[in-house]
Amino acid sequence: MHHPLDxxxxxxxxxDVLTAGDExxxxxxxxxxxxxxxxxADQADRLYAGMGPAVEVSGGSAANTAVGVASFGGDAAFVGxxxxxxxxxxxxxxxxxxxxxxxxxxxxxxxPSGRSLILVxxxxxxxxxxxxxxxxxxxxxxxxxxxxxRAAVTFLEGYLFDRPPAKEAYFRAAAAAHRARRRVALxxxxxxxxxxxxxxxxxxxxxxxxxxxxxxxxxxxxYEVVEPDDALAAAADHCETVxxxxxxxxxxVLHAGARVAVPAHPVEHLVDTTGAGDLYAAxxxxxxxxxxxxxxxxxxxxxxxxxxxxxxxxxxxxxxxxLAEPLxx
Amino acid sequence: MHHPLDxxxxxxxxxDVLTAGDExxxxxxxxxxxxxxxxxADQADRLYAGMGPAVEVSGGSAANTAVGVASFGGDAAFVGxxxxxxxxxxxxxxxxxxxxxxxxxxxxxxxPSGRSLILVxxxxxxxxxxxxxxxxxxxxxxxxxxxxxRAAVTFLEGYLFDRPPAKEAYFRAAAAAHRARRRVALxxxxxxxxxxxxxxxxxxxxxxxxxxxxxxxxxxxxYEVVEPDDALAAAADHCETVxxxxxxxxxxVLHAGARVAVPAHPVEHLVDTTGAGDLYAAxxxxxxxxxxxxxxxxxxxxxxxxxxxxxxxxxxxxxxxxLAEPLxx
Numbered sequence: 197m198h199h200p201l202d203x204x205x206x207x208x209x210x211x212d213v214l215t216a217g218d219e220x221x222x223x224x225x226x227x228x229x230x231x232x233x234x235x236x237a238d239q240a241d242r243l244y245a246g247m248g249p250a251v252e253v254s255g256g257s258a259a260n261t262a263v264g265v266a267s268f269g270g271d272a273a274f275v276g277x278x279x280x281x282x283x284x285x286x287x288x289x290x291x292x293x294x295x296x297x298x299x300x301x302x303x304x305x306x307x308p309s310g311r312s313l314i315l316v317x318x319x320x321x322x323x324x325x326x327x328x329x330x331x332x333x334x335x336x337x338x339x340x341x342x343x344x345x346r347a348a349v350t351f352l353e354g355y356l357f358d359r360p361p362a363k364e365a366y367f368r369a370a371a372a373a374h375r376a377r378r379r380v381a382l383x384x385x386x387x388x389x390x391x392x393x394x395x396x397x398x399x400x401x402x403x404x405x406x407x408x409x410x411x412x413x414x415x416x417x418x419y420e421v422v423e424p425d426d427a428l429a430a431a432a433d434h435c436e437t438v439x440x441x442x443x444x445x446x447x448x449v450l451h452a453g454a455r456v457a458v459p460a461h462p463v464e465h466l467v468d469t470t471g472a473g474d475l476y477a478a479x480x481x482x483x484x485x486x487x488x489x490x491x492x493x494x495x496x497x498x499x500x501x502x503x504x505x506x507x508x509x510x511x512x513x514x515x516x517x518x519l520a521e522p523l524x525x
Numbered sequence: 526m527h528h529p530l531d532x533x534x535x536x537x538x539x540x541d542v543l544t545a546g547d548e549x550x551x552x553x554x555x556x557x558x559x560x561x562x563x564x565x566a567d568q569a570d571r572l573y574a575g576m577g578p579a580v581e582v583s584g585g586s587a588a589n590t591a592v593g594v595a596s597f598g599g600d601a602a603f604v605g606x607x608x609x610x611x612x613x614x615x616x617x618x619x620x621x622x623x624x625x626x627x628x629x630x631x632x633x634x635x636x637p638s639g640r641s642l643i644l645v646x647x648x649x650x651x652x653x654x655x656x657x658x659x660x661x662x663x664x665x666x667x668x669x670x671x672x673x674x675r676a677a678v679t680f681l682e683g684y685l686f687d688r689p690p691a692k693e694a695y696f697r698a699a700a701a702a703h704r705a706r707r708r709v710a711l712x713x714x715x716x717x718x719x720x721x722x723x724x725x726x727x728x729x730x731x732x733x734x735x736x737x738x739x740x741x742x743x744x745x746x747x748y749e750v751v752e753p754d755d756a757l758a759a760a761a762d763h764c765e766t767v768x769x770x771x772x773x774x775x776x777x778v779l780h781a782g783a784r785v786a787v788p789a790h791p792v793e794h795l796v797d798t799t800g801a802g803d804l805y806a807a808x809x810x811x812x813x814x815x816x817x818x819x820x821x822x823x824x825x826x827x828x829x830x831x832x833x834x835x836x837x838x839x840x841x842x843x844x845x846x847x848l849a850e851p852l853x854x
Contacts, residue, residue: 249592249619249840252581263578282611290578308611427662511578 207258207353209276217315231502239325254290264478284309345376354385381407451490458494463503471510475500530802536682538605546644568658583619593807602626613638674705683714710736745770780819787823790831800839
């Protein structure tokens with residue numbers, strides 16, 4: 197297990213609990229459409245009790261990205277924390293079965309494995325309420341510098357910033373990556389996450405991040421500006437590469453001073469947007485680690501995002517390497 | 526909670542663990558395509574370890590039928606056994622969220638909640654390996670005669686015959702139903718299940734069953750005949766109603782001496798046949814409890830089966846009452 201890795205992703209190990217919902221349900225439970233809110237165990241029990249019949253499928257933002265990289269044929273690992281319970285066993289099975297190295301042992305104490313309760317509205321938008329559980333108890337002790345050092349890119353999800361010990365794990369991972377002369381990538385994850393951690397995110401982006409993923413709202417809120425172009429310029433001052441995702445309008449990539457606009461990949465049936473950003477990052481990072489140019493990286497991201505939003509669940513069902521053949525030749 | 530019920534279903538409380546698989550995987554693991562085999566905890570661990578990433582969704586044959594009845598707008602209850610663990614909580618949530626009364630408390634000791642590992646091959650056929658766990662530890666003490674007495678039909682799944690104490694629970698439920706002058710329905714479930722329990726199934730059908738569900742192979746093996754018509758005639762000697770399902774050729778219903786052939790409902794995209802028989806029974810029993818004739822009962826069965834095989838998972842996603850409006854007027 198000491199081969200080189202393309203990407204090691206660090207983030208929340210979560211099981212997604214997906215159900216169809218309507219706007220009235222979101223309003224009744226104080227959920228903001230399209231966003232992620234953190235909830236405690238009691239809130240999770242209450243919300244779950246009100247939800248319709250659900251489907252359980254492994255998720256977690258950075259974990260989905262790692263699975264996407266593996267589906268492209270890349271070598272990926274995931275660092276995150278589950279308990280030694282049934283949901284943790286499901287998470288561990290699914291990520292390994294997807295070909296991703298998962299080097300963290302299940303915790304024998306602490307909170308139960310985390311889960312994200314996800315309402316998918318008729319417009320295919322997903323709204324999430326996450327009980328972090330064991331995943332939020334990740335500490336820097338769970339980060340093995342040797343695993344980080346094997347990866348061309350260490351990819352961090354912003355969501356994990358919601359727990360201070362997990363934040364330490366990030367800084368440790370980023371430092372280990374740079375010591376090994378590797379790249380660090382970050383996704384801002386969610387606009388509320390940005391609001392909660394603006395100062396620290398800015399510091400992280402300034403000091404540690406080589407590749408930044410964000411959507412327009414997240415990046416604008418990070419720099420407290422109105423125009424995405426202004427936010428892009430600010431980020432590009434600090435990061436080698438910035439990929440700004442714009443939903444159905446594709447993405448804009450700033451890389452080494454050049455700007456490339458990348459179209460979205462066509463989607464026949466939009467079903468569930470869960471995982472769109474995670475899979476964009478997967479395609480982009482796979483392309484980057486294989487030495488492709490910024491435009492092709494963006495196209496691989498668009499391709500992977502289109503696949504994942506055409507079905508329920510945040511991990512690819514199709515083989516992304518096969519789907520990417522027309523692009524990679 | 527003392528309103529009358531249309532159907533109380535008694536069976537295994539299982540979580541389905543669904544994954545795509547190919548014929549080679551089935552062969553390697555000694556699985557017979559289309560059938561259900563029982564496995565122990567160790568075998569389940571080994572098989573699961575070899576399986577690809579999966580989706581978890583509540584299942585269990587009779588439980589699926591109860592959910593189908595509720596989706597038609599009927600009043601349904603389910604009697605089955607889970608442990609007080611995470612998978613048991615998922616099962617209990619899903620069946621209650623579907624509007625089904627679930628009056629059995631989770632067990633505080635014994636095996637973990639049961640699960641069915643399901644491989645769906647590219648032809649949409651499902652092959653199952655079931656670890657019964659807590660569900661196989663159902664005893665007659667879990668059957669509340671008062672619940673049985675409230676239901677117009679008590680529906681039993683053949684699968685539960687694989688555990689002697691559960692079998693006692695069946696005989697108790699059937700006896701309670703008849704004491705309350707209610708109907709008893711049985712599904713033979715699986716041809717291997719019939720082979721394992723032929724004599725007892727024949728006795729049950731002869732002495733206790735008013736409504737029998739079976740496919741052609743199951744019914745032929747029950748009476749050890751070659752021609753489905755001969756098997757139908759034998760069953761009709763003992764049961765008021767026999768519904769013989771024939772996959773894409775629809776079903777044949779023998780009721781009160783008359784024979785009706787019912788066509789299959791058209792299916793646009795066949796995705797996963799899991800639950801086809803369970804949902805046929807749901808539509809049929811809903812029609813029966815509402816006083817409809819044999820042909821309409823069969824058509825409601827075909828409609829529900831068509832819905833469930835057009836997506837992954839063994840419980841309806843669409844509202845069956847709405848789908849049935851053109852038939853029910």
